Amino acid sequence: MSRKLILGIAIIALLVAACGEDEEEAAPATTAAPATTAAPVEEAPEEVPEEEPEEPGGPYEAMIRPAEQPWKIGYGDGLSGIPFTDSVTDNINAVAAEMGVEIVYCDNAYDQERTVECSNLLVTQQVDGVIFANWIAGTEELIAGIFQDAGIPCVSYDGPHPGCVAFGPDNYNAALEAGRYLAAFAQEQGWAAEDTHLLLVWTPDVPVHKARADGARDGVRESFAIPDENIHDIPTEGLTDTLPNVTTWATANPGAQHVLCFGHSDQPGVDCALALEQSGFLGNAAAASLGASDEALVDLRGRSDDESVFKATISYFPERYGQYLVPAIVDLIEGKTVPERLIPSVSPVTRDNVEQLYPGGELDETAMGDEDEYQAVIREASGAFRIGYGDGLSGIPFTDSVTDNINAVAAEMGVEIVYCDNAYDQERTVECSNLLVTQQVDGVIFANWIAGTEELIAGIFQDAGIPCVSYDGPHPGCVAFGPDNYNAALEAGRYLAAFAQEQGWAAEDTHLLLVWTPDVPVHKARADGARDGVRESFAIPDENIHDIPTEGLTDTLPNVTTWATANPGAQHVLCFGHSDQPGVDCALALEQSGYLGHAAAASLGASDEALVDLRQRSDDESVFKATISYFPERYGTYLVPAIVDLIEGKTVPERLIPSVSPVTRDNVFDLYPG
Known part of the structure; x- marks a missing residue:
């Protein structure tokens, strides 16, 4: 099969993979060993649109804890080099390091032949379990079968595979939250259910949209009993259909007093709100949708509740997948019960919390x-x-x-x-x-x-x-x-300099470690930026600045430890990592070498290895102090x-x-x- 065709198929796979196919209800999870961190996940109810979904037997908790053994976890990356998958990979590496397990990596490269090759390679390397992403439609049984034939437990993400635990957002449940939000809004306004209409904007030919429409309807009706005759599907074929189609409905229903609208994604949600505003429903309508995309964030930031019908978007955070994936595969390896489907939690983004969840200032x-x-x-x-x-x-x-x-x-x-x-x-x-x-x-x-x-x-x-x-x-x-790599690292250096000055450290008594890979041009720009950022205000002498060359992410811990052993007289240490894993590992090496309280580390990316450290450990417990973030x-x-x-x-x-x-x-x- 040609790569071009494979890529086309994979794109279709991505669109349908998250549709929440009917699955048997998963068994409740067995309680894992005592944990340091818990990332709660919901068990998926059966998606039976015409009935209320059953309550799960209890939430499975993906526990970040020491594993029983240093298991070898195979990881088939969906496609390296894309920021989404790279953030997943970074988080998997960070959580694996915390749990004391080894990641055996292979890039599936969004290619069928390569995915088969990687899967067989992981089996050959005798991994104890596998985490993987495979978005090539029609190959699910083939890939899952490779692991099952070898008796290796598996967890897939963003695409269910038979016999593997499936992790990823659930469209029905996400929309359920949107519906619940709309119901609560209507009740706060004092609207009567019999006087309120519910519009469901979705594309009938897309299965994922059906699950979303069903979830929104059920979420509204859990607490706000809109009658059947007041619930209206607004079918669309594309994103540009929402505005005219909702306008047509409004024109045909001049007697409607109040309107709730659900959009299958944010653009239809925002467009539905606009159509209702233009049709005279401002103050008597509310719209919500899924995705926390910028069309929604622009509206939530730029307009007040009095100016806009659009009220909320439902967000989940895929870049934190590793917090669920690694504990789940470790639980499977150790014989614990894990539900067949794991779903990350979702939450509404509204005008009340948009700046906290998605800070961005004025977008205009x-x-x-x-x-x-x-x-x-x-x-x-x-x-x-x-x-x-x-x-x-x-x-x-x-x-x-x-x-x-x-x-x-x-x-x-x-x-x-x-x-x-x-x-x-x-x-x-x-x-x-x-x-x-x-x-x-x-x-x-x-x-x-x-x-x-x-x-x-x-x-x-x-x-x-x-x-x-x-x-x-x-x-x-x-x-x-x-x-810009240099400028981002410049900020990291400035942060480290300010930290050192706040501690009252003298520049001549402080050493700066720059962790980077010499063969990677982008790393050179980062190392230069960090050095310059520190020295703008904190004049560390040349002889106190040390390159810590690495060839891979696993080199940082031993290489920094070697430096610390060779420099027992260093009083204070600043460390810059070219990305978050080296930054966190540099901090760990300095802690183990006795520099806690006399060192600080920073890095780039806002990846989860950094966020885990910043959330879970205090400044008194950790050398790692900051990561530099941008919002692509x-x-x-x-x-x-x-x-x-x-x-x-x-x-x-x-x-x-x-x-x-x-x-x-x-x-x-x-x-x-x-």
């Missing part, structure tokens, strides 16, 4: 990290421009969140998005780029991660005279948007204004960099509630 005027203080302003464009958008790879949560944000901001600015999925494939990326030119777009936003094709793709747009903005990968002649899911708030500015002839810097900020024990629960 977002400053870039550029020396000229360029501002990407969300405003009405001077014309209804057509913006080509070459999606890096649809169906991956990271890119989907970028796409959602681009669509939301484009709608606000009054421009049209002409979409094409580059599908992480060279032929398809060339085809999409030429297609966008043929469709005479006014400008292009795109992601292309095929190494060596940068000039080829950028040249297509330049030859056509079309301005372009690329993200997460610079292309010659296009504005490049994405986090908000890219559209920069990308769309930038391309509109280019089209309108305004000056845009060649490089745009989103702001970054430290996550510490003081703010971790506000920025990353867990």
Whole structure:
């Protein structure tokens, strides 16, 4: 099978995998050994839309605790190099380290042949259990069978596989929460159920949408008995159908007093709210949806309850998957009972908590990290421009969140998005780029991660005279948007310097360790940034600055320990890790070497190995102090204004960099509630 075809199939798999297929109700979990941390997960009720879901026998708790033995856990990564899967991998590594188990890694690479090869390799390496992601539709039995034939327990995420525990968000349950929120809102307003209508916006041909619509309906009716005749399906074929279809319903139902609306995702939810506002229901309607995407966050931040019908979006945090996955596979290996399906908890994001859960300031005027203080302003464009958008790879949560944000901001600015999925494939990326030119777009936003094709793709747009903005990968002649490694590390260095000064340490008595891999250019930029950030205000002498070279993530602990052993006279130590795992491991090595109270470590990424430490241990217990975070899911708030500015002839810097900020024990629960 060609890679191009495989990728296409995989995208379909992602869309249907989370649909919550009917499964037998899982047995209650056996209580695990005493734990240091608990990540609660719900057992999935059977999704029988016409009946109330049964209450589970009790919540299974995924306990982060010392394993009975240093088990070997196979991990088949869905596709490395994508921020979504990389954050899952980082969290798996962090939790595995806490539990004292070994991760045996293999990248399934979003490819059928590679996934089979990885699965067999993990079996050959005699792993005790397997965590994996496989999004190639139709291969579920094949992959699961490899582990079952070898007698190896398995946990899959974001795609159920027969015989393996399935972990991932449940569409019915997430929508159930949205329905419950809408019911509570209606009751707070004093609306009578018989005078209230419920609109369910969903696409009938998409199974996941049916589960969501059913969940929303059941969530509302748990406590707010809207009669059957007041519940209305609003069928759509695409995201642009919601506004006209809801408007049509409102026109046909002038006598409706109050309206609740559920959107299967945030764009339909926001559009339903807008249609109801335009139809005169402001103050007598409420809308909610799923995803915590930026179209919802823009509304929640930018408008008050008195100005907007949109009230809430339901959020879950996939980047924290490891907190569930690793304990679950360890429990299986140790013979404990784990439900057949594990579902992470979800919660509403409203105007009351949006800034705590998704801090981002004012989205209509977002400053870039550029020396000229360029501002990407969300405003009405001077014309209804057509913006080509070459999606890096649809169906991956990271890119989907970028796409959602681009669509939301484009709608606000009054421009049209002409979409094409580059599908992480060279032929398809060339085809999409030429297609966008043929469709005479006014400008292009795109992601292309095929190494060596940068000039080829950028040249297509330049030859056509079309301005372009690329993200997460610079292309010659296009504005490049994405986090800057040097600047992010600069912030880490500044944080470490401030920490040292607060402790009253003298610069000449302090050593700075820079943990990075010399063969990786991005690591060099990070190490340089951290060094410069420290020395801006804390003049550590050259002889006290030490590179700690590594070849892989597991090298940090022994290499820092070796340095500490060789430098027994060092009074104070600052440590920078090129990413969070090295940062946390450097801190651990310094603690074990007797530097607790005389050392501080910081790193980049806001990955879960860092968040776990910041949440669970105090400053007195841990050398690790901070991680630097940026929010790639908000890219559209920069990308769309930038391309509109280019089209309108305004000056845009060649490089745009989103702001970054430290996550510490003081703010971790506000920025990353867990």
